[in-house]
Amino acid sequence: MSEKFQKALSSAEKILSSLKCDFADIRISKGSSLSVALSKSSTDSISTGETVAGSVRVLVDGAIGFATFNDISEIENFTRMAVNSAEKIVVKERVALSPASAVRRNFSTVPEIDFQDVPFDEKFELLKGYNSILSSHELVQSTRAIYSESVQKYAYLNTEGTLLEFDKKYCGVSLMSVSKKGAVMQPFHNSISGYGGFEKVTGLEHVAEDVVKTSVDMLEAVPVQGGRYRVILDPKLSGVFIHEAFGHLSEADFIHENPALKKEMEIGRVFGPQGLNVIDDGNIAECSGYIPFDDEGVMPEKTMLIKNGILSGRLHSRETAAKMNEKTTGNGRAMGVMKEPIVRMTNTFIDNGSSTKQDLFDSVDEGIYAVDVIGGQTNLEMFTFSSSYAYEIKNGKKGRMLRDVILSGNVFNTLSSINMIADDLQMFGGLGGCGKGGQGPLPVSFGGPHILINDVLIGGKE
Amino acid sequence: MKDRILKNIPAGVRWFDAVITGGNSTPLIFKNNRLHSINHRENSGAGIRLNVNGRTGFSFTNDPDGIEAAVERAQNVTPYSDEENFSLPESTGHSFEPYDERIEKFSVDEEIEKGNEVIEYLGSKFQGISVDLGITSSTGTFSLVNSNGLDASYRDSIYSASVSVTYMPEGGAKVDTYESISSLYPVNFRHLADRIVQKLESASKPAMLLSGRYPLYLPPSAFIRFLGIMLSGLNSIAVWKGVSPLGDKLNEKFFHESFSLHDNPLLPGSPYSFPFDGDGVSGKEKSLIENGMIKNFISDLKYSEKLGMDMSGNASRGFSSMPMPSFSNIIVGEGSEPDRNLVAGIKKGIWAEQFIGLGQSNSVSGDFSANLDLAYLVENGEIAGRLKDCMISGNIYELLKGDFQLSAERETRGSALVPSVLFGGINFSS
Numbered sequence: 001m002s003e004k005f006q007k008a009l010s011s012a013e014k015i016l017s018s019l020k021c022d023f024a025d026i027r028i029s030k031g032s033s034l035s036v037a038l039s040k041s042s043t044d045s046i047s048t049g050e051t052v053a054g055s056v057r058v059l060v061d062g063a064i065g066f067a068t069f070n071d072i073s074e075i076e077n078f079t080r081m082a083v084n085s086a087e088k089i090v091v092k093e094r095v096a097l098s099p100a101s102a103v104r105r106n107f108s109t110v111p112e113i114d115f116q117d118v119p120f121d122e123k124f125e126l127l128k129g130y131n132s133i134l135s136s137h138e139l140v141q142s143t144r145a146i147y148s149e150s151v152q153k154y155a156y157l158n159t160e161g162t163l164l165e166f167d168k169k170y171c172g173v174s175l176m177s178v179s180k181k182g183a184v185m186q187p188f189h190n191s192i193s194g195y196g197g198f199e200k201v202t203g204l205e206h207v208a209e210d211v212v213k214t215s216v217d218m219l220e221a222v223p224v225q226g227g228r229y230r231v232i233l234d235p236k237l238s239g240v241f242i243h244e245a246f247g248h249l250s251e252a253d254f255i256h257e258n259p260a261l262k263k264e265m266e267i268g269r270v271f272g273p274q275g276l277n278v279i280d281d282g283n284i285a286e287c288s289g290y291i292p293f294d295d296e297g298v299m300p301e302k303t304m305l306i307k308n309g310i311l312s313g314r315l316h317s318r319e320t321a322a323k324m325n326e327k328t329t330g331n332g333r334a335m336g337v338m339k340e341p342i343v344r345m346t347n348t349f350i351d352n353g354s355s356t357k358q359d360l361f362d363s364v365d366e367g368i369y370a371v372d373v374i375g376g377q378t379n380l381e382m383f384t385f386s387s388s389y390a391y392e393i394k395n396g397k398k399g400r401m402l403r404d405v406i407l408s409g410n411v412f413n414t415l416s417s418i419n420m421i422a423d424d425l426q427m428f429g430g431l432g433g434c435g436k437g438g439q440g441p442l443p444v445s446f447g448g449p450h451i452l453i454n455d456v457l458i459g460g461k462e
Numbered sequence: 463m464k465d466r467i468l469k470n471i472p473a474g475v476r477w478f479d480a481v482i483t484g485g486n487s488t489p490l491i492f493k494n495n496r497l498h499s500i501n502h503r504e505n506s507g508a509g510i511r512l513n514v515n516g517r518t519g520f521s522f523t524n525d526p527d528g529i530e531a532a533v534e535r536a537q538n539v540t541p542y543s544d545e546e547n548f549s550l551p552e553s554t555g556h557s558f559e560p561y562d563e564r565i566e567k568f569s570v571d572e573e574i575e576k577g578n579e580v581i582e583y584l585g586s587k588f589q590g591i592s593v594d595l596g597i598t599s600s601t602g603t604f605s606l607v608n609s610n611g612l613d614a615s616y617r618d619s620i621y622s623a624s625v626s627v628t629y630m631p632e633g634g635a636k637v638d639t640y641e642s643i644s645s646l647y648p649v650n651f652r653h654l655a656d657r658i659v660q661k662l663e664s665a666s667k668p669a670m671l672l673s674g675r676y677p678l679y680l681p682p683s684a685f686i687r688f689l690g691i692m693l694s695g696l697n698s699i700a701v702w703k704g705v706s707p708l709g710d711k712l713n714e715k716f717f718h719e720s721f722s723l724h725d726n727p728l729l730p731g732s733p734y735s736f737p738f739d740g741d742g743v744s745g746k747e748k749s750l751i752e753n754g755m756i757k758n759f760i761s762d763l764k765y766s767e768k769l770g771m772d773m774s775g776n777a778s779r780g781f782s783s784m785p786m787p788s789f790s791n792i793i794v795g796e797g798s799e800p801d802r803n804l805v806a807g808i809k810k811g812i813w814a815e816q817f818i819g820l821g822q823s824n825s826v827s828g829d830f831s832a833n834l835d836l837a838y839l840v841e842n843g844e845i846a847g848r849l850k851d852c853m854i855s856g857n858i859y860e861l862l863k864g865d866f867q868l869s870a871e872r873e874t875r876g877s878a879l880v881p882s883v884l885f886g887g888i889n890f891s892s
Contacts, residue, residue, distance in 0.1 A: 004527070030525075036542075039703060045784050046539040049509075049522035050532065064499035070506060070524040078502070085500035088570055092496045124542050142703040178705050178826060185705060185826045223829075226673065226855060226891035257494035258592045260630035338503070375822040379638050382851060384819030384833045406819060406831035410851050459831030459853035461889045 002153075005030045008054065008072040009155050015079050016159050021086075023059040023097055024079070024159045027295065027337045028052075028072055031152030031168075036124060038131045038145045053337040054078065060086035062094025068338040098321035098328045100298050102161035107292040109169040111197020115149050116169075118198050123147055126202065127173070133208035134177045137216050141180035145208075147173050147201065148193070148431055154337070162297040170194070170443075172431045173201045175208050177215040186403065188215035188372075188388055191430030193443075194288050214372075218389050221403035226460030230367035230419075231407065232360050232452050235426040237373050237387050239446030242278055242350050243434070244376035244383040245411050246271070247446075250280070250305045250313075251331070251343040251436075252320035254380055261380075264412075269311045272415040275353045278306035280315055282330060282346030287445035288429025289346035291333065296341050300330035305348075306415075317343045335439035342437055350448030353421025360420050360452045367393040368458070370405050384408045408457045422450035463508050464607055466529040471512065472537060477550055477609045478512035481740065483781045485602025485618075490573055492595035495581050497574055507781035510536050517543040522782040548767040550608045555744035556728070556737035558616075561601070564647030565619035568599035573648070580625060580655045587659055592628045597621075599648065604736075612742045620644055620733040623651040629662055635850060637665045639816065639836055641683075644876065646733050661815060661836065669839035669847025671892060677811035678854065678888040679804055679840065682873040682880040684814050689723075689794070689880075691823045691830055691858045696723075696750050697787050698761035702768050705826050707859055708756050717754040717862045722795030724749050725760055725776065729791040734877035736790065740779025745790065748774055760787045792878040797868025804869055804884040806843040812890060813838040813845065814854065823858075831855035852892035861885050 005028065012026040030052045037044040054072040056079045058065045065086030067078040115123070127147045134143035149171035156164045172193020179186050190211050194200050233241055248254070255261040282291040282300025291300050296318050303313045316324070317332030320343055332341035361369075369391045376385035386406045392399035409417075426447050433441035467480045484506035491499050507524030510532055519540035521532040581593045598621070605615035626640035639661045641654035680688060700706035708716060727736050727745030738744050741763045749757045761769065762777030762785045778788035805813065816835035823830035833853050839846045865886040872881045 004525075042544045043542060045520070046542055047520050047522070047784060048532075048535040048539065049782055050525060050528050051507075051523075051782070052525045063497075066499050066501040068501070068503045068505070070504070078504075081502045085502055088500055088574075089497050090574075095498070120539065120542070142705050178703075180704070183707070185707075187705075187824070187826055226853070226889060258628060258630070260590060260632075261628070261636070338505070340499070340501070375819075377818045377821060379636075379818055379835050381636050382818060382833050382835065384822070384853075386819065386822040386831075404824065404829050404831060404855070406822065406853070406855070408819070408833040408851075408853050457851070457853060457891060459833075459855035459889070459891050461855070 004072065005153055008075060011075050012157050013163070015076055016157055019079065019159060021058050021060045021083065022062065024057065025297065026054070026056050026075065026157050027155065028054045029152055029154045029337045031150055033150040035146060035148040036127055038127055040135050040143045055337050056082045057340065058082045058086050059095060059097065062091045062096070063089035064095055066340055095319060096322040097318035100160065100318060100328065103297065103299070104163045106165045108167035109195045111169050111199070113198040115171055115198040116151065130173065130175055130204065130208045133205060134175055134212050137179065137212050139179045139181055139216050139219065140177050140212060141185065142178040144176040145173065146431065156293065156295065156297045158297055164293045164297055166292055168195065169197060171198065171200050173204060174431045175211050177212045179215040179219050181219045184219055186215055186218035188218060191432060193429055193431045194286065195290055214389065217401060218403055221389055221401040224390065224402040224405045224458055224460045226458060228455055228457055230364055230452065230454055231456045232364065232367065232369045232393065232450055234371045234450060235424060235448055236428045237370050237385065238350055238448030238451045239428055240373045240376045240385045242448055243345065243348050243446045244378045244385050245409060245414055246278060246305065247280070247345045247348045248378050249380045249411055250315050252314045252316045252324060253343040256320040256323045265311065265314070267311055270309055271306055271311050272309045272418050274309050275421050276306055276309045276415070276418055277304065277351040279304055279351055280345055280348045284347045287347040287427050289444040291346055294330045294332045294341065295334040296332035298328055298330040298332065300346060303329045315343050315345065317341060333442060335442050339439050342439065344436065344442055345434065345444050347427065347445045349425065349427060349446060350421065350451065352423045352425045352449050355420045355422050357422045357424055357450045360422055360450055361393065361396045363420065364393045364452065365395055368402065368405065369393050369398060370407060381412065382408065382410050404460065406459050408459065414453065414456065417454040418451055419454045420452040425449045463526060463529065464605065467508060467510060467533070470530050470533045472533070474514060476513045476516065478510065479550055479606060479608035479742065480508055480510045481779055481781055482508045482605040483602060485600060487598055487600035488568065488570065489596060489598040490570065490577065492577050492581065492593070495585065495593050497577065500570065508532070509779070509781040509783065511784065512536050512540070513546065514540040516545040516547060517541060518546050519543060520784050524781065546764060546767065548763040550610045551612055551742040552610045553612060554614050554738035554742060558737050559618065560646065560733055560735045561617040561619045562646035565599060565601055565621060568621065568648050573597045576651065580652060583655050584627060584658065588629050588662060590630070594626045596624045606742050608742060614738060614742065616737055618733065619646050621646065621648045623654065625654045625658060627658055635668065637662060637836065644733050646731060664838050664845045665836060665848040667847040669849055671839050671849055671890065673891045675887045676890050677808050678885045679808065679811060679813045679882065681815065681882045683875045684816065685883045686875050686878040686880045687817065687820060688858065691820065691825055692828055692862070693789065694825045696759050698759045698765035698769055699787060701759050702765055707828065711756045713755060713757070715755045717751060718864065718866060719754040720797060720868055721751055721754050721862055722749070723751040724793040725789050725791065726793055727775065727790035732791050732877070734791050739775045740777035740785040743773045743775040743777065745775050760789060762787045789877065794878065794880045796870055796872050796881045798870055799867050801869035801871050801882050804867055804882060805840060808840045808843055811840045812849065812854065812888065813840050828857045828859040830858060852890060855889045855891070
């Protein structure tokens with residue numbers, strides 16, 4: 001199959017060199033994957049597979065045609081189809097792409113222990129070990145332990161002469177326990193993943209132990225009362241908070257052609273306190289959102305989205321950058337070769353502040369400490385993010401455990417309600433990721449230090 | 463592909479089946495009020511499941527030259543699986559196809575015109591509105607072959623259109639709303655724009671409501687999203703794992719007697735119908751909830767065997783996945799009140815259209831807490847303005863046990879036929 005890939009690659013280069021259009025790029029991938037899912041006492045599924053994929057994007061007289069396929073020996077035909085599609089468009093306003101220089105480079109994941117050299121038996125036994133920890137309490141009703149690995153050869157080429165290749169290796173585990181007492185059932189889960197080898201997933205017994213303990217502890221948690229609270233977010237939740245509350249709004253495709261939103265998002269607008277710095281950086285190789293280059297062949301930037309509380313940048317694809325006359329940031333990402341690149345985050349985080357975690361607690365007489373994350377969603381202005389569990393805070397001390405703590409805010413006032421930022425930044429990823437425009441889950445990572453927000457709406461009975 | 467698979471099945475296999483799918487689609491993508499790109503998509507692949515000594519392995523490929531390797535991979539993992547003793551079907555009972563030949567008349571030029579008309583119409587109503595639109599025509603084939611002699615296939619077609627808008631009036635708040643339709647063949651979708659106009663007009667002025675407990679009205683599209691929180695409780699996997707609150711309630715009255723829910727893969731004219739499922743089991747209509755009583759769960763062969771229940775024929779399967787129980791067409795029983803009476807009877811309450819964060823609900827317990835993405839205050843039976851920066855919360859199981867009214871009219875939203883609903887009381891925080 002490697003031969004087929006190489007053949008496709010040379011044919012793609014040839015096609016691009018003679019193609020008459022404004023711009024074109026071709027992406028090709030071939031890869032294999034393995035996933036194993038165990039539950040309490042059984043093997044739910046073992047799935048292995050192989051995927052080849054190709055796509056051609058052409059820009060003809062300011063119009064885009066796009067073709068995707070799995071028969072990578074037929075790139076020429078599909079290129080013709082993409083050109084035909086583009087030619088059908090009566091252009092009202094030409095699409096343009098911001099300039100990018102031609103790059104020719106190869107990247108590859110360097111694993112410590114290549115999982116392709118690890119016998120299946122060893123992977124299965126490792127997962128069985130985690131699964132037995134997840135079931136190790138009598139109140140555990142069900143568990144789910146997933147091991148997932150993927151290997152992919154990926155190539156990006158365009159008419160500007162760029163040829164980039166990335167040999168990826170990615171693996172991770174997802175661990176969940178569901179505990180039950182009477183009519184109350186509480187699931188809790190954690191996931192660890194990233195580019196690398198088998199070393200990413202070994203030695204995680206403590207993670208499994210924490211998952212089962214938390215799930216059992218949550219049975220005694222009381223439902224939170226609805227209302228407005230001062231809330232301390234732990235680093236994981238502060239990461240999801242910034243991803244939902246602000247990250248998506250920084251994606252320029254939401255605003256680049258909307259004059260009203262563009263006005264709201266003018267560079268220089270004050271969004272938060274002086275100590276607030278928000279960054280997106282696809283270069284961090286240890287994080288799930290790492291990209292050596294984006295799916296438009298652009299190297300990722302470290303982009304300051306908020307600097308000292310002030311809106312200072314946004315995330316671009318080549319199309320949105322051209323439209324807004326700004327520099328591209330290397331955030332044109334696609335969920336696989338068969339999807340079109342759109343503006344996406346990579347590794348997004350709140351940078352360290354000057355307080356300590358203790359300072360934050362000391363300044364809260366009455367509030368909530370929200371911990372870990374189930375998920376989040378935004379409509380760009382309003383957003384929610386769900387903590388897995390939480391604690392009351394009384395006079396700076398952690399009190400009763402709370403559940404069903406779902407927080408909600410509005411970007412135009414919640415960020416400015418950030419009161420204190422600690423200095424204990426941590427990044428998180430895991431299997432799963434972010435969804436947008438029908439493309440997901442795209443691997444991203446998120447993080448932050450502990451932060452204290454003054455006025456957060458939490459749903460619940462009053 | 464089929465011959466290659468059959469040729470490569472090794473000796474000593476107790477049973478096997480293979481799914482082969484292929485298809486292509488043409489999505490037209492309009493962004494920010496104009497046609498942005500035209501796509502052409504093709505994909506095909508095969509998934510092979512085989513059982514050796516009672517244990518099942520699975521592998522897939524979308525490379526025709528990769529069949530041999532896929533069969534080998536599937537075989538290699540069988541010793542690690544659990545024992546499964548169900549048998550595969552020998553034949554299927556229905557011959558219809560979820561396919562309409564009118565899909566072949568899909569014309570890119572006509573569809574561009576339809577899209578542009580909707581964009582112009584919305585633009586004429588709301589200055590500065592940003593309209594995104596997707597129109598897609600897809601056709602495909604689904605083939606299933608197994609070691610018990612089953613060799614069946616069907617064509618499928620689906621046409622879908624979705625319109626989503628962002629509108630931010632001068633000095634007002636941003637509203638995002640969307641509507642979509644799917645069908646076996648190209649249809650007119652102008653009415654989606656009318657629904658959007660109605661929602662934007664209802665949201666045009668702000669309203670305030672103090673925290674408290676209020677009646678909640680949900681139109682069909684919002685009601686089915688709400689029901690999404692509890693649908694996993696009707697899945698045999700959740701039942702078998704003991705994480706469904708409905709698992710031990712079979713033939714018990716659990717919900718209010720006005721609540722009935724069916725699953726029907728044989729519904730004529732629906733792109734979500736199928737003659738047989740991913741295991742090869744014939745599709746059949748089944749009552750899951752009848753007048754509040756739990757009657758059945760959706761299952762595939764594997765979980766039917768584990769639970770010792772009848773096959774429900776709900777195995778969903780693409781080439782790259784193992785069969786998994788999943789819903790086909792969901793049909794919620796109607797009520798007796800005309801829809802307009804439900805709203806007319808509200809003194810002070812909430813009409814919710816869209817939510818943020820409903821997907822993070824605890825589907826095991828049914829607890830939810832969501833921001834109201836688009837909702838209105840209803841006063842004395844009339845919409846009095848938009849509620850925002852607020853949340854509702856509760857428990858879906860408790861709500862459906864308690865006091866609610868369903869409308870006599872029902873509408874199709876995605877794969878569901880649903881009435882609207884009025885719940886007596888919901889917690890509201892602002």
